[in-house]
Amino acid sequence: MTKRVYIKTYGCQMNEYDSARMADVLAPLGFAAADSPEEADMVVLNTCHIREKAAEKVYSELGRLSRLKRQRRAAGGEFLIAVAGCVAQAEGEEMLRRAPFVDIVCGPQAYHRLPELMERARNEPARGAIDTDFPAESKFDHLPEAAAPQGIAAFLSVQEGCDKFCTFCVVPYTRGAELSRPAAAVLAEARRLVAQGAREITLLGQNVNAYHGEATDGSSWGLGRLVRALAAIDGLWRIRYTTSHPRDMDDALIAAHRDVPQLMPFLHLPVQSGSDPVLERMNRRHTADDYRRLVERLRSGRPDLALSSDFIVGFPGESDADFVATLRLIEDVGYAQSFSFKYSPRPGTPAADMPDQVPEPVKAARLAELQALLKRQQDRFNHAAVGQVMTVLFDRPGRLPGQLVGRSPWLQPVHVPVHVPGHVNDATLGLGMMREVRIVASHANSLAGALPEPGGQEASRSGAAVLEHVPA
Numbered sequence: 072m073t074k075r076v077y078i079k080t081y082g083c084q085m086n087e088y089d090s091a092r093m094a095d096v097l098a099p100l101g102f103a104a105a106d107s108p109e110e111a112d113m114v115v116l117n118t119c120h121i122r123e124k125a126a127e128k129v130y131s132e133l134g135r136l137s138r139l140k141r142q143r144r145a146a147g148g149e150f151l152i153a154v155a156g157c158v159a160q161a162e163g164e165e166m167l168r169r170a171p172f173v174d175i176v177c178g179p180q181a182y183h184r185l186p187e188l189m190e191r192a193r194n195e196p197a198r199g200a201i202d203t204d205f206p207a208e209s210k211f212d213h214l215p216e217a218a219a220p221q222g223i224a225a226f227l228s229v230q231e232g233c234d235k236f237c238t239f240c241v242v243p244y245t246r247g248a249e250l251s252r253p254a255a256a257v258l259a260e261a262r263r264l265v266a267q268g269a270r271e272i273t274l275l276g277q278n279v280n281a282y283h284g285e286a287t288d289g290s291s292w293g294l295g296r297l298v299r300a301l302a303a304i305d306g307l308w309r310i311r312y313t314t315s316h317p318r319d320m321d322d323a324l325i326a327a328h329r330d331v332p333q334l335m336p337f338l339h340l341p342v343q344s345g346s347d348p349v350l351e352r353m354n355r356r357h358t359a360d361d362y363r364r365l366v367e368r369l370r371s372g373r374p375d376l377a378l379s380s381d382f383i384v385g386f387p388g389e390s391d392a393d394f395v396a397t398l399r400l401i402e403d404v405g406y407a408q409s410f411s412f413k414y415s416p417r418p419g420t421p422a423a424d425m426p427d428q429v430p431e432p433v434k435a436a437r438l439a440e441l442q443a444l445l446k447r448q449q450d451r452f453n454h455a456a457v458g459q460v461m462t463v464l465f466d467r468p469g470r471l472p473g474q475l476v477g478r479s480p481w482l483q484p485v486h487v488p489v490h491v492p493g494h495v496n497d498a499t500l501g502l503g504m505m506r507e508v509r510i511v512a513s514h515a516n517s518l519a520g521a522l523p524e525p526g527g528q529e530a531s532r533s534g535a536a537v538l539e540h541v542p543a
């Protein structure tokens with residue numbers, strides 16, 4: 072009989088990818104996906120520890136699941152509760168003490184061992200099974216091939232962990248040391264994804280541009296080399312990667328941005344702060360001007376490159392002048408989009424014990440000011456697209472009938488009506504196609520577009536390698 076698993080994912084794209092791989096691990100055990108915990112025989116919470124109160128949120132979700140488990144048990148059924156990801160890693164045994172009804176606690180490097188953990192949990196239901204090791208062997212060597220097709224825009228994890236130890240961040244503790252997958256394994260997975268219909272692949276890693284995968288000749292490939300090899304895969308039209316550290320933006324990767332048209336002109340390059348003393352206390356190991364120069368080099372090879380970043384306001388000791396330096400950096404660089412956060416002390420990280428923690432109201436006021444500036448920049452960037460023609464890869468149906476949604480080269484969602492009387496019809500446009508689209512309006516987080524009139528003269532802001540792809 073088919074069993075069902077409900078996997079709830081918190082946090083980043085890396086976790087989304089891991090959740091899909093956990094589903095691959097559970098599929099051979101007869102588990103299909105459930106749409107809710109109520110329909111499931113097993114629930115996995117794939118957790119994220121980056122934000123404040125992450126653990127508390129998981130415990131309150133677990134409270135709800137424990138009630139469900141009691142009801143299911145009373146009716147003679149099975150209901151396994153597994154907590155995976157970074158909160159599982161950080162809490163470890165403590166989780167089984169605080170929530171003894173949890174069956175499995177599994178760190179991000181151990182989920183290939185879920186079947187074993189389930190077995191242990193069933194044999195010893197009173198104890199719970201835990202695995203938060205950082206095994207010497209990579210989980211990627213033990214995972215089954217990715218099974219479920221991901222669709223037109225797919226993710227591919229190439230790198231895990233981080234050795235940077237920024238003083239605010241838990242990732243090096245929860246995800247462990249940097250580890251890169253061999254280049255051949257990445258290329259094989261990319262070919263499989265393309266054969267399943269993917270046209271765009273986003274390479275994932277906590278610090279993806281620190282990638283240094285072993286090649287078949289024993290040499291080590293950086294991300295730039297890997298991107299060039301991926302670009303040779305027939306049918307792979309677009310390549311992206313996230314998240315990068317400015318220190319790992321090497322010459323080969325900068326050259327790839329210049330030379331490889333499939334590498335999209337949009338880069339998430341977190342800077343966190345524009346103040347040198349703050350950057351130093353964060354252990355970012357670069358200055359604000361290093362970052363400005365890096366952006367200049369990237370843009371001199373790829374002038375249409377747009378950037379996004381992460382910012383932290385209210386890091387310990389951040390003065391008004393430090394904050395103003397961040398605003399100045401934002402003005403100098405000009406971002407298309409960004410994420411920004413109030414500093415939140417993460418237990419066990421050096422910054423949590425630093426003096427001069429910034430009061431909450433100051434953090435809130437700074438965040439509001441910074442976000443207002445970033446919003447103005449984002450609006451300006453989106454508005455500049457109006458009247459331009461750009462390639463859009465259509466990857467999902469729109470909310471309205473007769474509408475398709477795709478992404479611009481700069482990752483903006485573009486909504487396009489398919490039914491235009493006397494102009495286009497269903498047969499000419501579909502999911503998985505990449506077309507030139509004229510942008511007719513910009514909204515806060517998306518663009519509206521129309522297919523250009525046949526034979527019309529349009530100013531092109533292509534940003535793409537290949538102009539038209541109509542798959543057979």
Ligand code: SAM
Pocket residue numbers: 083121239240241242277278314315316341342343381382383412413414415416417
């Ligand atoms: N590896 C990436 C990098 O180097 O920027 C980012 C990884 S982290 C998962 C994503 C973002 O969360 C960070 O860029 C940072 O802005 C934010 N973040 C991490 N720890 C934080 C903390 N303690 N307080 C506030 N924001 C935090």
Ligand code: SF4
Pocket residue numbers: 233234235236237240241242243277278316
């Ligand atoms: Fe965290 Fe990124 Fe710094 Fe690594 S480089 S410690 S993941 S913020």
